[in-house]
Amino acid sequence: METRELRYFVAVAEELHFGRAAERLGIAQPPLSRTIAQLEHRLGVALLTRTSRRVALTHAGATLLEEGRAVLGALAAAERRTRQAATDRPCLVLAAKSGGSGEVLAKLLDAYAAEPGSVPVEVLLCESNTHVPLLDGRADVALLHEPYEPTTGLDTEVLHTEGQVAVMPSAHPLASRPRLRVADVTSLPEAARWPNGDGTYPDGPGLQVRSMTQLLQMISLGRAVAVLPEAVCAEKTEGLTTVPVVDAPLVTTVIAWPPHSRSRALADLVRIATGFAQVT
């Protein structure tokens, strides 16, 4: 299988529409149809069921979509890491959520920079999906938050575990409660909804938000309420009240990196991070 075929198939499988997929790929529709048909013929497998009105994935197609995304990510990673290896100035790229764990991040960077033999660290801030740049090679190491982000296929070390709190305006009816449960918050009409991995929002009521700053602003305006890790309330609490949510899942901050990584700089950073975490 050629990567061109795989890229084309992933585009069609994601769009479920040959015309839009072709446009996204910057080619015309007929060659795309032909390439997909060739791919199916070579594999000896039907990947898509197409009527003239609707395109749908077969079970095999869904499998290839999932596996193929991983392959394309690994390919992009190989390319980027090869280029990085060619520069004799080594450099680590660390991915982190822009909203989360700002203080931990600063301390980690300082502690690592003080290490003898340390290497420049570039920080890649993501609004969400911090694990993605790790899989496609844009980052060498990332700070992830379980259980919100998947860590399968990655090597990880736990840095920090914390409970979650409900964040709301001080004037909110629930603000005076000593503690809350998840159901108390999610049943509210102003409970916030986060996008799924594909950019769509889950069904149901509530505000649609894309980033932590957006969410905090909406809470300040009295338009939203959310359950968030304790650490976020360390920053912006003017006019806001936080109430512990006793049955919310614990949030674990982990440092994660791709398997097979054999870089001295990465090993140092992980060692600093874990040692640092135990001191805290």
Place this chain on the structure above:
Amino acid sequence: METRELRYFVAVAEELHFGRAAERLGIAQPPLSRTIAQLEHRLGVALLTRTSRRVALTHAGATLLEEGRAVLGALAAAERRTRQAATDRPCLVLAAKSGGSGEVLAKLLDAYAAEPGSVPVEVLLCESNTHVPLLDGRADVALLHEPYEPTTGLDTEVLHTEGQVAVMPSAHPLASRPRLRVADVTSLPEAARWPNGDGTYPDGPGLQVRSMTQLLQMISLGRAVAVLPEAVCAEKTEGLTTVPVVDAPLVTTVIAWPPHSRSRALADLVRIATGFAQVT
């Protein structure tokens, strides 16, 4: 980057010889040279240093070789799993070392087959490198032995841990000792050597063996001595003596599978295996 380019580069990087690599790929040497040069040009990176007498990998080339092998393995895996998904008769492929853990394997297969909703299991026996078919998609799940086989990038559950024993003819001078140390055995001239991952043998004295049956036969003939996990002596011990080796690393049998696996059948098999291991 196209997979064709990657396949070509991996071949050259492994052979370190354009002519042999071209032969292996079934093409002539000039197009191969040209394709590698194009790849280097597109990446903007030198992958190989070539004189007219010697070809060597640059640091970037070594990186691309390692990452590229993983990508090609993932691609083969995607292809195989897609074909498998197209057959409505699901089937699990389990890889195991032909010599090792035969009894555990039989019990596991029986226990899983008795499970309601279980699926046919095909067993793929390997002489060594049981993890390879897992990475290139020929197997869905494997029994691996740490620390002999790498498990990075795989999800694992521990099944069994055991010590190691020295296996030798009953007439051997060391056979009467109550216990041994690793150095006692490896210093012997008849210590066996296993091939490296690439098929070459490490330097030094001692017999070169490729498989467990071959090794046991050589031991029976008085031509070899080896340090092996306890379980192997459960089978062939006629005329052989086993002596515990106190400082040999513990051998852990694990069941391993690729991350992201979401198959019901695989989850069942792992559950059976781990539950089964605790009973033992």
Place this chain on the structure above:
DNA sequence: CGGTATCGATACCCGCCGGGTATGGGTGCC
């Protein structure tokens, strides 16, 4: 020291394949 064998690079040609436009055919909607 010159002859030679080895090995990668270059030059050049050809056939195939990937991509383009034009068009057909099937299906749901008004």
Place this chain on the structure above:
DNA sequence: GGCACCCATACCCGGCGGGTATCGATACCG
């Protein structure tokens, strides 16, 4: 029943991948 939408087919063209022939460099050997 007309129409719009959308995937498939037909056909042409240019570029690229692969072939043969050959060059140039280097290590080895007599």
